[in-house]
Amino acid sequence: MPIATEIPLTVSNSYLPSRYDLALELSPTRKNYSGVVNIDLENNSRCNSDNQDDSFCIVLHTVELISLGVELILDSCSYKLKTKIDRSIQSTSYYSEEVKLSDLSRSDSTIRLRIRFLGVMHEILTFKDLTTGVFKTHYTDPVSGRAILQLVSSHSQPHFARSIFPCLDELYCKVPIGLSLTVASNYKCISNMPIENVELLDVGDRKLVHFRDTPKISLPVFSFAFGDFDYLEDTIKLISNQKFILRVYTQVGASQRAQYALALVKKYLPLIEQKFKLAYPLPKLDIVALPFLSDGGVEDWSMIQIISSQILLPDWQCDPQQLAEIKKNMRLVIVHEMIHMYLGNYTTFDSYDHTWLNEGFATFMANTLITENDDPDLWFDQINTDLVNVQEQERFDTAKPIYVSNVSTASISDTFTRRSYEKGIYVLRMLAGILELSADKDHLFDTFFRIVGEFINHNRYGVIKPIDLWNYIKSHPLNRFKYDVPVIMNSWIRTAGYPVLSITSQDVEGIKKTVVEQHRFLFDADLNDIEDIPYQIPLIVKSVDGELSRQMITDRRLVIDSKKPLFFYNADYCVLGTVRYSLDHYKQMAENLDKLDRIEQCQLFIDISSLLGSVYQDSDVLLGFVEILTKIRKVHDLDVTALNTALTLLSNMGLAIGGVSYFKDQKMCNKLKAFLDQIATSFALQLQWDELDTISSKEVTLRSSLLSLEYSNSTLQGIAKRLVKKLLHGPKKSVPKGLLTTVFSLVQQGASLKEYKEIYKLVKAPGLVGNNVIQTVTDYEVQTAAISSLGFVSSEELRKKTLDFVTTNMDTTMVELALIGFRVQPDSYRQLWCWFKLQSTVMHDKYTRNVKGSFGMFFVNVVQLVFECCLYDEETLAKDMKRFVVTKKLDVLEECLAKAEDRYKDIKFLNSQNEKLMQIL
Missing domain, CATH: 2.60.40.1730 (tricorn interacting facor f3 domain)
Structure with missing residues (x-):
């Protein structure tokens, strides 16, 4: 047959x-x-x-x-x-x-x-061996010290x-x-x-x-295991089982390290039941910790297998911050796998083409449960990190739709891409968010999970397609706003990228109305080269009084006629999109920043950051950003993360505009420096710089961003000198690890020879200050911070010392970090270029012998940095540098120049609004 x-x-x-x-x-x-x-x-x-x-x-x-x-x-x-x-x-x-x-x-x-x-x-x-079918391994008996214990699993x-x-x-x-x-x-x-x-x-x-x-x-999801196991056991009360048995199996002698994992299972399994409002379908749940497992974690039904390093606490001492990160990861892994027991196992998708949804849903729900019960900042943090990364990936014309048919099933990791999985999480968050009656401030999404629980119960032990779920949600009574869920989800799943929404006020039939226009957001590609298919966008808009309205965008443009003044589009970051406003809208937002929640404040600056340098940048975006900054009077009027995002963006903008204007327009350069000085001084004086062991990691990051804003600022340099003094002489645990690089760099900016030598000494003897750093710090981290500061010196003599240091240590890993400080000082570019020309022949000879090694990376990084610096001085250094490249006729130099010119093109575009910018600085 x-x-x-x-x-x-x-x-x-x-x-x-x-x-x-x-x-x-x-x-x-x-x-x-x-x-x-x-x-x-x-x-x-x-x-x-x-x-x-x-x-x-x-x-x-x-x-x-x-x-x-x-x-x-x-x-x-x-x-x-x-x-x-x-x-x-x-x-x-x-x-x-x-x-x-x-x-x-x-x-x-x-x-x-x-x-x-x-x-x-x-x-x-070894970890390279694939765990497929039935597999076995042996390990050392902790009592006898002999490798006589056995584990077999499937x-x-x-x-x-x-x-x-x-x-x-x-x-x-x-x-x-x-x-x-x-x-x-x-x-x-x-x-x-x-x-x-x-x-x-x-x-x-x-x-x-x-x-x-x-x-x-x-x-x-069928499996079995046997062998030399220890286990911890507990019982809990579930909806249909008053003595439900939980166990975590480990290698012999490791069971006590599983106490936290068992506690997580005990805590979260009832919470998953409550979220779905659906009894757990099997009579027990085991977690099996294995020394080897190719996929890291496998959601075998009620016998979840996870590699030991992911669910057992370390058997060594680690600082509280490191332990907190380990526990955070364990929560995500274990809760994720338990959610698969319902959607994935109880109800199963009919094809591995839908693995992105199976995995994305488990992570989305795990994030929600953990936000609700253990880490209230989890969704907030992920939106400001993971979602930003997703958007960066999706802004290229190489981005693919979430859904791909006929995926490879050689291994589970081949059935979906990391990009589709991560984007899928936020598409699910959008769907869950629009089903709530009001803005989901706590990100609980109870309506969505209740509907999904009913869907799973309706299809228990069955096989389903995603469209079955979308249709079920569409017809459910809790879809109170009658969203056409299959159409919305099909748009986001089968269309690559994500949209940029332009918000403008226009006269429509003699009446001033708000117009929303959407396009696919491509950083620098031509929309004429791709299909610019409109997305189905369930937009939620916030008015000045905090009320929300819903707008369904199904075409290129939407005209909104609202009796209330609307001022923030895409409330709660519900839709995966970047919003560009007119200057009037930005001014309105500047007056009403307190009306935005913390996610929306961060979104505002993330959107501006995404737009600057892209084809969607215009003067309104740049000027709007400055308008908003000038309205921030107090540091803590804004969420810490939002302000950190704003300061980072301002620092990058200052570097890009200040570098060009230094050679072209000294008046603009001086006005920009004065603006940066004013903000840096104002904010720095509002913060406390003593007893830094009591502040959160986000407050440390804020201080680092502020100190990096203007290295020549005397107030910031004074703060940095006091902190370096504490670092060098005590007291113990007085300077956060996250401030090392910035305080070293600030001190070096105005350093005397003595101060330069004090920090340079830490390159050779980083252990001298370890006890005075808050959090555990390695010698390598101190050394890296010290090296990174060496190029920030402002005197020609000390710059020569730094360049000599690089020359004599070219074979040292990451020594090129010593040149970073030159990048922020346009008056150093000529000295840097002369040094490079003098050393280029020797460096290239070493490069040809180690193209793919550490020196190859060193050479490319140095060339890239030097070329980028030279391009700012278009009349002198840029011409000399380009003649040099033509004369040398080396592929690596030509490739680095092409990359540098590509980046400089974006910087010049950012500088195209300098005349208007100077008027408001």
Whole structure:
């Protein structure tokens, strides 16, 4: 019976498994294991074969399995079957000429296929070894110190069940599984379901372990494990089980490190039930920590397997901040995997083309639960970091839609891209946000999760498509605003990139109205070169009095006629989009910053940052940013993260505009410096700079951004000198690690030879100040901060010392950091260029011998920095530098020049509004 590889076996087989009874006999001392699987068969209604005279044949997935005997049991008779292996589609055909399909259709008894087989147990020795099918590893006994302890487990996702036993390894085929294991009697055994009973064999040396039958289960989440395990156990009350058993299994001697993981499971499983309003479907939940696991974590149903480093607390001392980060990661991993027990396992997507949704939903819900119960800043922090990264990736014309068909299933990581998964999280957040009656200030999204819980219950043990979920939400009574969810989601899933929304006031039929126009946001590509398809945008707009209105944008432009003054578009960052306002709108926002919540304040500056330097920059954006800055009187009138974003943007803008205007327009350069000085001094005097051990990491970041605003500012230099004095002489734990680079650089800007030498000394002896740094700091971190400060010196003599330092230490990793300070001082560019020309031949010779090594990176970084500096001086240095490149005729120099010119083009574009900018500075 020929099977086309593109046709799923669930379609092409006349009969399909309705149940598996699997018995395995395994020992980690052997390379192979033996097994028997009894497969109950039922007629396949999806198969189009109507010829009952055809001989019986069923095709199952098999990899590295050897059939020892196959029989078909029909009406109490047994028929031996022949086999034919097709390795090209990882399958085996089991067939018989004497049994016809008509014989099976007439039978009233259970039709059963029995296969005896041998399987391979893969040995895992390193992290590079793939954990597929059944795999084993050994580890050291903590008592004897000998590597005599054994672990065996299985990994079925995405298509590795076929290397465990003959089966139909497709998502569509969800059937119950009965499992029994014959193993050494001292081993602990785990599977998806609890142990039913245990029989001792061979005078107690081995045991036969029977597990309770699973409900209908998808084979990719079927699993078992046995071996030398320890475990921690607890019980909790769930909706339908007052003594629900939880366990975390570990290697022997490591169970105490699992206490936090067990506490997380105990805390969050009831919370997941409550969020879905749906009882947990299985009678127990185990977490298994494995020393090796290729995917890091696998959501096997009620037997979640995770690599040990992700769920066990470290067995070494670490500082509180490091421990907090470890626990934060553990929360995300464990809660993410538990959510899969519902959407993914209880209800299963029909194709790996939808893995982005399976994974994105689990992370989205985990973020929400953790924000609600442990870390109220989690969503806020991720919006200001992860979402910013997503947008940066999506602004290139190489971006692809979230949905991609016919994905590779060589491993689960091949079934989706990181980009589609991360973008998908925020598309789901948009969908969840628009279903709430009001702005979801606490980001709980209860309406969305309640609907999804009902959907899962409606499709329990079933297989679904994303469109089924979108249609269910559309028709649900809790979709109170009647959003056409399938249309909205199809737009965002199948259209690449994301939109930029331009907000302007225009006369429409003699009446002044707000017009919203959308385009795909491409940083510098031509929209004529791509399909600029309008997105379906469920926009939420905030008025000055805090009320929200909903606007559904379905075309290129939307005209809004509102009786209330609307001033902030895309409230709560609901839609993944960048908003560009007119200058009047920015001025209105400057007067009403206190009406924006902390996410919206950050969004305002992130949007401006995205627009500056892009094809969507205009004078309104640049001038609007300055208008807003001038209205900020007090540091803490704004959220700390929002102000940090604004100061970082201002610093970068000052560097770009100040560098160009230094050579072209000294008046503009002086006005900009005065503006930066004014803001830096005003904000610095409002902050306390003593007892810095009591401030949060966000406050440290704010101070670092402020200190980096203007290195020649005398107020900032005074603060930095006091902090460096504390760093060098005590008291202990007095200067945050996050301020080292900035305070060193500020001191160097006006440093004497003595001060220069004090910081230079830390390059050679960084351990001298370790005790005086808040948080644990490595010698490398202190050394890096010291090196990075060396180029900030302002005297020609000290700059020469720094350049000599680089010359004599070219082979030292990251020594090019010593040149960073030259970048912020246009008066140093000529000295930097003369040094580079003098050293270029020697550097290039070393580069040719180590192109892909550390020196290759050093050379490219130095060339890039020097060329960028030279381009600012268009009349002198830029011309000299370009002649130099032409004369040398070296590919690496030409490539670096092209990159430098590309960046400088954006900087010049930013400077195109200098005349208007100077008027308001």
